[in-house]
Amino acid sequence: MIIGSGAYRDGVRLPDDPDGSGHQDFEELAAACGVHSDFVWVGLFDPSEEELQTAARAFGIHPLALEDAEASHERPKVDVYDDTLTVVLRPAHYVEATETVEFGQITLMASPKHILVVRHGDAVPLVDLRSRMEKKPEWLAQGPGAVMHAIVDEIVEAYVPVLTGIADDIDEVEETVFSTSRDSPTQRIYDLKREVLEFGKAAVPLADVLGKLRVLNHPVLNDELRRYFADTNDDVRHVVDQITTDRELLSGALEANLTQVSVRQNEDMRKISAWVAILAVPTMIAGIYGMNFEEMPELRSR
Amino acid sequence: MIIGSGAYRDGVRLPDDPDGSGHQDFEELAAACGVHSDFVWVGLFDPSEEELQTAARAFGIHPLALEDAEASHERPKVDVYDDTLTVVLRPAHYVEATETVEFGQITLMASPKHILVVRHGDAVPLVDLRSRMEKKPEWLAQGPGAVMHAIVDEIVEAYVPVLTGIADDIDEVEETVFSTSRDSPTQRIYDLKREVLEFGKAAVPLADVLGKLRVLNHPVLNDELRRYFADTNDDVRHVVDQITTDRELLSGALEANLTQVSVRQNEDMRKISAWVAILAVPTMIAGIYGMNFEEMPELRSR
Amino acid sequence: MIIGSGAYRDGVRLPDDPDGSGHQDFEELAAACGVHSDFVWVGLFDPSEEELQTAARAFGIHPLALEDAEASHERPKVDVYDDTLTVVLRPAHYVEATETVEFGQITLMASPKHILVVRHGDAVPLVDLRSRMEKKPEWLAQGPGAVMHAIVDEIVEAYVPVLTGIADDIDEVEETVFSTSRDSPTQRIYDLKREVLEFGKAAVPLADVLGKLRVLNHPVLNDELRRYFADTNDDVRHVVDQITTDRELLSGALEANLTQVSVRQNEDMRKISAWVAILAVPTMIAGIYGMNFEEMPELRSR
Amino acid sequence: MIIGSGAYRDGVRLPDDPDGSGHQDFEELAAACGVHSDFVWVGLFDPSEEELQTAARAFGIHPLALEDAEASHERPKVDVYDDTLTVVLRPAHYVEATETVEFGQITLMASPKHILVVRHGDAVPLVDLRSRMEKKPEWLAQGPGAVMHAIVDEIVEAYVPVLTGIADDIDEVEETVFSTSRDSPTQRIYDLKREVLEFGKAAVPLADVLGKLRVLNHPVLNDELRRYFADTNDDVRHVVDQITTDRELLSGALEANLTQVSVRQNEDMRKISAWVAILAVPTMIAGIYGMNFEEMPELRSR
Amino acid sequence: MIIGSGAYRDGVRLPDDPDGSGHQDFEELAAACGVHSDFVWVGLFDPSEEELQTAARAFGIHPLALEDAEASHERPKVDVYDDTLTVVLRPAHYVEATETVEFGQITLMASPKHILVVRHGDAVPLVDLRSRMEKKPEWLAQGPGAVMHAIVDEIVEAYVPVLTGIADDIDEVEETVFSTSRDSPTQRIYDLKREVLEFGKAAVPLADVLGKLRVLNHPVLNDELRRYFADTNDDVRHVVDQITTDRELLSGALEANLTQVSVRQNEDMRKISAWVAILAVPTMIAGIYGMNFEEMPELRSR
Secondary structure, three states: OEEEEEEEEOOEEOOOOOOOOOOOOHHHHHHHOOOOOOEEEEEEEOOOHHHHHHHHHHHOOOHHHHHHHOOOOOOOEEEEEOOEEEEEEOOEEEEOOOOEEEEOEEEEEEEOOEEEEEEEOOOOOOOOHHHHHHOOHHHHOOOHHHHHHHHHHHHHHOHHHHHHHHHHHHHHHHHHHHOOOOOOOHHHHHHHHHHHHHHHHHHHHHHHHHHHHOOOOOOOOOHHHHHHHHHHHHHHHHHHHHHHHHHHHHHHHHHHHHHHHHHHHHHHHHHHHHHHHHHHHHHHHHHHOHHHOOOOOOOOOO | OEEEEEEEEOOEEOOOOOOOOOOOOHHHHHHHOOOOOOEEEEEEEOOOHHHHHHHHHHHOOOHHHHHHHOOOOOOOEEEEEOOEEEEEEOOEEEEOOOOEEEEOEEEEEEEOOEEEEEEEOOOOOOOOHHHHHHOOHHHHOOOHHHHHHHHHHHHHHOHHHHHHHHHHHHHHHHHHHHOOOOOOOHHHHHHHHHHHHHHHHHHHHHHHHHHHHOOOOOOOOOHHHHHHHHHHHHHHHHHHHHHHHHHHHHHHHHHHHHHHHHHHHHHHHHHHHHHHHHHHHHHHHHHHOHHHOOOOOOOOOO | OEEEEEEEEOOEEOOOOOOOOOOOOHHHHHHHOOOOOOEEEEEEEOOOHHHHHHHHHHHOOOHHHHHHHOOOOOOOEEEEEOOEEEEEEOOEEEEOOOOEEEEOEEEEEEEOOEEEEEEEOOOOOOOOHHHHHHOOHHHHOOOHHHHHHHHHHHHHHOHHHHHHHHHHHHHHHHHHHHOOOOOOOHHHHHHHHHHHHHHHHHHHHHHHHHHHHOOOOOOOOOHHHHHHHHHHHHHHHHHHHHHHHHHHHHHHHHHHHHHHHHHHHHHHHHHHHHHHHHHHHHHHHHHHOHHHOOOOOOOOOO | OEEEEEEEEOOEEOOOOOOOOOOOOHHHHHHHOOOOOOEEEEEEEOOOHHHHHHHHHHHOOOHHHHHHHOOOOOOOEEEEEOOEEEEEEOOEEEEOOOOEEEEOEEEEEEEOOEEEEEEEOOOOOOOOHHHHHHOOHHHHOOOHHHHHHHHHHHHHHOHHHHHHHHHHHHHHHHHHHHOOOOOOOHHHHHHHHHHHHHHHHHHHHHHHHHHHHOOOOOOOOOHHHHHHHHHHHHHHHHHHHHHHHHHHHHHHHHHHHHHHHHHHHHHHHHHHHHHHHHHHHHHHHHHHOHHHOOOOOOOOOO | OEEEEEEEEOOEEOOOOOOOOOOOOHHHHHHHOOOOOOEEEEEEEOOOHHHHHHHHHHHOOOHHHHHHHOOOOOOOEEEEEOOEEEEEEOOEEEEOOOOEEEEOEEEEEEEOOEEEEEEEOOOOOOOOHHHHHHOOHHHHOOOHHHHHHHHHHHHHHOHHHHHHHHHHHHHHHHHHHHOOOOOOOHHHHHHHHHHHHHHHHHHHHHHHHHHHHOOOOOOOOOHHHHHHHHHHHHHHHHHHHHHHHHHHHHHHHHHHHHHHHHHHHHHHHHHHHHHHHHHHHHHHHHHHOHHHOOOOOOOOOO
């Protein structure tokens, strides 16, 4: 499904069709590329294979780039097929209600004349990105590369609340581990570890991707954009550092939790030890003497 | 055993012998190389050493490449011996019934005039690959390199159901770990870990192999094929990421399982603690007083 | 907030305004750059975004460098934007009272004509650095690069007492682990591990930063300064070595602690075992014989 | 002790002295180098320092190479001293009887005119290697490099039965861990881990050595030999992969074993829990009522 | 304190002052450099900062090299300041009595005209090194580089007995872990781990240092010396391998120890289980019947 499209000249959006329906047709969009406009920006959401094929034909996209755009849980990557720069990303979203992280997939295919944005899942909605971009025509005038950076940067920034959500969950788990409560947060720790590992699969390869974009020689990029990709790369590396730390913290929490379980078991053990001692002494005495005393207070009471 | 052979010109298969028996003879196949055809594609299954020797003589293959083709659980690798590009792969197959992974070995030896495919084990049957390839003559026209990529890609794609099978097993194991059941899945976790490690030995070196193929300068490769190998490389790296994650998950599961065993032990301990307390109090009282009360209800009942 | 400013020529501070108020205004400071002075050194503390914007306009700083200067828990890094060399650092400070480590952020933005130092948090106060520097005019005459090195070196040297504080805490924890005390230092170990991981996030990327500064070709640097950055790099690597060791020690301490908990549990177990044995023997005898003896000493005593 | 020597021309062994005693003297052997023969191949076993000195003088070997040839548990390495290519290897041998691995040391010193093979320990006897080599004169005609490769390859191939022996031991250990037997294989696992670590010290640096030999430019090597060293390198990397896997398996086995110990403890705990419950109920009842019933069946029986 | 000094020409020591007091004065020593002698070799032990300053002024040493020579637990490193090659090392010494490892620091500062050796701590006394060197004038004639190599090599060789000491301690610990003794060697294992980590901080960076020295282009080095540094590098890498193995062994020992503690706990548990069962049966019977039997043997005995 096409969820947005526009043709841009000098960073300014050209008027859509008179009937206000936008460019709903790939042929029409492709035709618009480079004729009146500088470039065309098309957004697709969960496209059918047929839609992708049509788009590929219209914009002359390499079959391999097309494969990347399918919802196949691709690894984040950057590739150049002919003159199309393809970037695959995995946006992430922290769901407060379930305290879990959801992942989507976004594929960006950019040539100097167009950029196609294919989204699967709604992990990051990129709300209003197009209209926000359109308010900065001088920036947009740099072409598809500027759009590409804006989207990549938005997705990386959206990792920060995910980190925060996970950090809060780790804090909660730590409190449970070191509380006197007997609830064992083992499963919670394990699930968090799993989530952090999944997050790592989205973020760690992205550092490579941005590392390549900061030095890549491709017509949609320029020195200024490469500098911005370098800056986004710093942010991704910060995310990766935090993920690494989280993993180590959770490993530590798992082990600390095991120790705490043993410590509490120790306490039970000591209680048993005390009871058995209490039990042993009078039993011994009573067993031998107790039942034969003839005079004991209260004995004959009724 | 020769399980398939064909001579191709411009990507189209040349007619076999009039008697329909195909080229059953290496000499005949070798003679066909480059005379009427562009190249010859021969498939061998569990060949005897003698068959391999014959094939090597016929196609002029280096003794070291020949050694690689023997069933010796070779490490995935790529090597160039004279004009023969040799690739060794370890296909994997998930067996639902036993929930285990089986591994085979495939050696590809390609020169511009021929490609020899030697299979051991039946982990990946490459069903119908030849006939599927023959339906795309324009692709097959690229020669032995195209066949090589098709087989490598097929084997890497066949890793995905293995990953899925393992992921399902991990899910099952997690459920057992965190259920209230007292069945300890320790052995299941350990066996899975072992399987994942074995899988890693097949997949991790393959990332190196494809990394080399994407830049290798060799007559059976061209820019387009290198691009396709690069794409397959991305898929392998995704597999490697998942294997790494699985290993960490299983380490976590092993540790979580130990904790759960301790937690359940704690519950038993608390039960004992409770029983001992119950036991201790009346025993003490009874030991001293109990047996000497003269009037107790029901005492004289018969 | 501007917390310090000065214009320097040949390493000597030029007189401030006649009213002694210093250069409180960015325009004024910017105007001073390179007119009468060689360079201007401005220090900002927790600046508002507006202040940063003003400073950026006055000194012609790239928006990306500006972003780095905001208090966003950036990863230590070095970047060159146009002619501005930007270094982000995370100073650390060991707080004796709480036995915790606090982190701040310092961003240095240097061109041949100015250096801007933006601090967030007060982890390292850089006490008197300016006046100490002004006592070495021959060194200061090297320009903004000399100021940059002095600050970086000061921050790295301030890591040493943090290491010492952590080492002392680890010693304390070890003593508790191996004492006969039944206090379990699990949480203390875990918290220390967390602290060391946080510290690592500040120090490990700094080794990269200094590794780049020792070879970077930029107008604010010269061979002598690069040599000094190389020396500071050695210090950072020493800090990183120690952090790595601390992490391994704490992992070992966590595991040793678990063992000690089990050892102590064993002692309880043996006590119970002894008591139960003591309990069992007389109970058996007493149960069968004891209560029916007719003559026992003290039996008829009152 | 000289355990073998021979002078070779065109890959064919020249007749020894008329008295059939071979060349027992280094001077004589050195004199033979390059006069009538192409090269001389001398094997030494546990030589005294004096023997080594004599050999070094005779063949003009650098003192550092000589040091490597002493039995000092050197790390596998390759070095070029003047025109002498020196390779140090650590052969390994699996001893069935004790289920342990033994290590030796072999130093190869080759120039175009001679190869000296110095062995310590008998981990790999290189049985009949000389006579096997002498049956392939066309191969031996390549000179000392061919001998060097044959020995290196033989030692690497001898690693395979060691791997198999260790793999069998791991299988046994796994069976014990997951059996219902109460024998704890902790020490067996630990000893295996130690063995695997020792093996790693022999094999892991060898991958570096062969990686260098496959590209080294030295008169005793040629393209064909380099290709063979490359092939041996693949085998070593396979060994290293397996060692890495074994280490991870043994770590997993150690942890799984701990869990199994706890699981079995749990079973004991539940038994105790059951007994205590059985004990508690009648004791309570009996303690209060039991001993005072006047009419009980069998009470007055004698 | 100057603990030794000498001026050398052609590897032979020049006569000291007529009064036999040696060159006690830095000025005098500096003056001797290159006038009558080829180079001057000065040894300092725990010098005061003033002594260092004087030496630095006399020999023209860079302030950064001077800082390295202070006793500040520097990381092993190599640096070139102007024409001074500076190497910092951390010698180690195994103390039998306490079974601990002690570390010192040695800084070598060499130019073609002099070498200054500054020692802190007495971990390696370098006993008689000067007189041993003076017996090999042909070697000493290579200048300060030869002295530098001799000291570095001596320190690396002194690591071997440390490794042996640690290996013996590990053997002892293993014996305790797997003995039936109930002494838990947890603290011993932990302390050894700590020691091995400390040792790693001395030895691991040294491999880098020697890796640089084997290729460094500096006037005090020549091809022969670089070859010797390469050989020493091999020795350091062997030490590093062993340290890595020791760390893994100790981690394994810590875990094995925990398992053994649990196994022994299991034995106690089974004893308790047996006692409780013994206790339960007669108690039940006795509780109901026992005390009311009228005829029991020995009942009426006095």
